[in-house]
Amino acid sequence: MNTNFNIENFIYTFSCDCNKAQKKTFSKNQVITTYIQKRNQLCILLSGNADLVRYDLNGNRTIVEHFSKNAIFGEVFYKVTTNNELLVEARSNCTVLFYTYDQLKKPCTKGCEFHKILAEHLPELILNKITDLNTRIELLTQRSTRDKLLMYFSLISTRKLSKTFELPLSLTDLADYLNVDRSAMMRELKLLKEDKLVDKIGNRIILLYE
């Protein structure tokens, strides 16, 4: 999903005269930013994991996107105007770079190394984001809870190169990510076990098919 290029190392190495970007750290469960459609904010996640979470008027919670190292996110990408609350929440301790789109758009007048390297790698980061979003859509357009679970497991499985893996999410979060009711998801999980398609020991998933 993510590039091997390590922006963080580079950030630590180089300093940039013209750089208006802010670097901040967050601890688990802190709110990194809210989407309020004005600042054209663009962020890069240097380390840690975070989620874009939506709370709707009925109190429903949806994990809209999940971000890991090198993910880009922020208001620039989000023109949807509903009344819902959109927060980026840290899942673990995080380091985040804050830009505005304008800062990134125009080339650095001072010709500094920092901007050069960032501009060079931004297209790749963006490309990764698009494939992530497409994968997300693929997941959400699965017809049933069962299909969503199976596809999610399959994605993690290929990422980890193993039919056995730890769930990177709590089951509560997984339900919010797959956009299904938690108890309904638990029921389906049980049925998958009964059908000998999937086994689950604690946090560990074992795919039994193929």
Added chain:
Amino acid sequence: MNTNFNIENFIYTFSCDCNKAQKKTFSKNQVITTYIQKRNQLCILLSGNADLVRYDLNGNRTIVEHFSKNAIFGEVFYKVTTNNELLVEARSNCTVLFYTYDQLKKPCTKGCEFHKILAEHLPELILNKITDLNTRIELLTQRSTRDKLLMYFSLISTRKLSKTFELPLSLTDLADYLNVDRSAMMRELKLLKEDKLVDKIGNRIILLYE
């Protein structure tokens, strides 16, 4: 959703020595391309409308994305490997530019105008794509068929700046786009009419709330 910049005009104006891009035209319902994960294809829709459509093993059809003028699409953005068939189908007559990602990535050695302008505007096109995808996810994560319909109508309404508008899709396609069963969607549409939230005369939708 899309930029005001008109690539097509520009394409007709400039020619490019180094340009390996192919420009092709398609008539309604023709298949523009299939996603087969090898060629790193990247396409720009110069004119017309097209859909990325998925046919799954149960014969279900899903409209994954809808593309209009200046939309970019192609395999580069799509790393999902399911057994499903992924086709881009022309909804109307279309003109499409075909690139590979490699062609776009490296700067033109001949320094021609064509590449310069394209490179200049590509970030904006990509940004638009990301907001489109985020909107798509927002739509798909609506809880109920009713909510999906209401959000879809609201999107078109803001785009058209009017509470009255023609549906740009057939109802059959709309169901495939919202990822719901067609007859269930029809039922919900009837309920929305009964609840005096939405009216529908033929192809025309009238939003009655607010």
Added chain:
DNA sequence: TTTTTTCTGTTGCATAAGTCACATATTATG
């Protein structure tokens, strides 16, 4: 440690949404 909070696992019940089937309307096509 103890206490509190969050997460997991499960149930009964209600209901939204899918399935199938068909009639009519509308749009393509020979």
Added chain:
DNA sequence: CATAATATGTGACTTATGCAACAGAAAAAA
């Protein structure tokens, strides 16, 4: 124009999923 093909609209029935509620396990906090 006639005929085929596709889209719309609706109803009866089934099923999947959501909802509410609770108990025990695990994790976090005091």
